[in-house]
Amino acid sequence: MSKSPYAQLKEEAWAANLEIPARNLAIYTWGNVSAFDPDKGVFAIKPSGVAYDELKVEDIVVLDLDGNKVEGSMRPSSDTPTHLELYRSFAMSGPSKGKIKGITHTHSPHATAWAQAGKCVPLFGTTHADHSANPVLCTELLNKEAVAADYELETGKLIVESFKNPPKKFLGLCGNLQERDGFKLVPHENPMVLVCGHGPFTWGESAHKSVYNAAVLEEVARMAFVTLQVNPNAAQLVDYIVDKHYQRKHGKNAYYGQN
């Protein structure tokens, strides 16, 4: 049998999915990761309802950006239309074109708690600022029509719309946002979101990096929760420290790490 042209992508998706239980980000099958190849225009995703300890590389499903299955015999994750919409709208055009190659969805408890509360996560400290220079956006609740029409696709559209026109509750926590190519919040620079009443979606320059950001978000959400327990009136971190931390890792003259 000739080797699949998607072998490497499937392997990447498989390994990244196994990181969900390894990092305690979800129990049972409450999470999924996909890996995207923008040149081939396909992504590899976990099959629906398969436990992580039974997941095999050959179970991974490959789809194109029209949602057609191009490889695999199993049904893809029920959240596939959300991943599809995010790749189409974030990774193929606009300010983050070519910079998003993996998406993770979990129900990790602290991030999900903020989503259930309908609250954006304020930027309280440098752990958060190392990964994003803004609070973590929580969307508005999906309306009844959207849920009835095509729930998972509409979830993706809600996230995209929220990055183009963030809700008031988010803008209230932010300074001035510089719009780029129609996005007030640039996706690859803000790789985390909470869907109101549901939970977190994160992305990154690889499937592995998207799970990393899911783990970071869980920790940041937990720390923010504790911060407000210690001091219900805690202020967000001042801009000059946020900028320093974000820029030393991600700016033009980044100097954090060994690269």
Ligand SMILES: [Zn+2]
């Ligand atoms: Zn979910």
